[in-house]
Amino acid sequence: MKELENMLVITTKREPVKETPKMNSWVSRFAEEREFDGIKPRTIENDVSRLKIYLDFINERLEKDADTVENHDFIKFFTYLDKERKLSKNTQNRYFNLLKVFYKIMKLTNFKDFEEESIDRKRFSRFEIKHYDAMDLDTLNLILSGIVKSTGRSKLRDGMIIRLLWDTGCRLSEILNLRYKDCDFEEGSFKLRNTKGKVERVVVCTNETLNILIQYTKHNVYQGPEDRIFQSTTGGKVERSHMSKVFTKQIKKLQDQGLIAPNRRLVIHSLRHGRAVDLLEKGMPIDIVKEYLGHASLETTLFYAHSRERKSKMLNDIKKIL
Missing domain, CATH: 1.10.443.10 (Intergrase catalytic core)
Structure with a gap:
């Protein structure tokens, strides 16, 4: 009976992340730096999950790594988040902010053009933040x-x-x-x-x-x-x-x-x-x-x-x- 109950739940058709030694190396360094920065474990855990999705995409789809991707590759990634994973604009914005931090930590400059272009074209600044109402x-x-x-x-x-x-x-x-x-x-x-x-x-x-x-x-x-x-x-x-x-x-x-x-x-x-x-x-x-x-x-x-x-x-x- 329990098995039938579980089968009733509709699961999303998203490809599982394929972890590799190189991916784990990026992730491990990122997590260590964030922990040293004093970021809360729960925040780091959420960021690591998103980072793995990004690294998996560029590895499997583009056959590239974090230090070799170019401006248009980032466009492909955010299109993937929007069209295939069907993530909200606010969630896409979290990925954008995550990648800013990631590339800054890794001292890599290949995200810089996409970041400046996105700010200039207001790709992420117009996203609506859903505020909650105050209690009375x-x-x-x-x-x-x-x-x-x-x-x-x-x-x-x-x-x-x-x-x-x-x-x-x-x-x-x-x-x-x-x-x-x-x-x-x-x-x-x-x-x-x-x-x-x-x-x-x-x-x-x-x-x-x-x-x-x-x-x-x-x-x-x-x-x-x-x-x-x-x-x-x-x-x-x-x-x-x-x-x-x-x-x-x-x-x-x-x-x-x-x-x-x-x-x-x-x-x-x-x-x-x-x-x-x-x-x-x-x-x-x-x-x-x-x-x-x-x-x-x-x-x-x-x-x-x-x-x-x-x-x-x-x-x-x-x-x-x-």
Whole structure:
């Protein structure tokens, strides 16, 4: 029966990557350099998968190697991504950025002409980035209520994670990596060590959230300084994929019930987006919001400052005084 279930899944007809010693040599050097740069393992893993696809294409289709390809060969590769692998424009853009880094690391110049030509002809700059909508408090409460009413064994933990994400504006990985030694349960502050920008920062939560968190953590399997405050039922790490599924399930349920508009694009990162917009709405200086959220660039924070949610409120405020 299980075999039949697996057969029902439609698999994509993509050629498998044929690994060679030379390919592995390129990949190994690239991965080592990126690891030394401090890039997160998950990012390196994704980049390596894409790099293998590129190297396989030029080896098998063009019978060339990374140091012998020419300008038109890159055009053939991106045409292959578009027509045969049917990848989105945004994913093609990731390949473009990957190859820029790869050829820079390898100190090869044969990508330079294609790169400059692509920038000049705006081949990749016009790709649309699909932004998500910001979370608001009413929608958050609907989500939390749905989780609490569910039958899942981890519903209390999952709801607690989502509530702390909302309070702190943290990335999901930052919350899942919190350990007891990072938490000041008297002040309600949390030191984030494993951050995207590699810079430690401190975030806070409300007293109400703190009280719930204190009660919750008393029931953890492990409670040592190095143990995570959010644990699986066996004391292990909570996976990002699990939290994304829990969140997505609640969003779909609320949309099916007509409680959330079907065109709202809400993902778990919308909690961070919503916190940024909320802080700016309450008059918090933009440079303070930047530091609190751990944005590497002020431009990222400015995106929230000019978000659709703030523009909508601005138009409503203007309408009232007309």
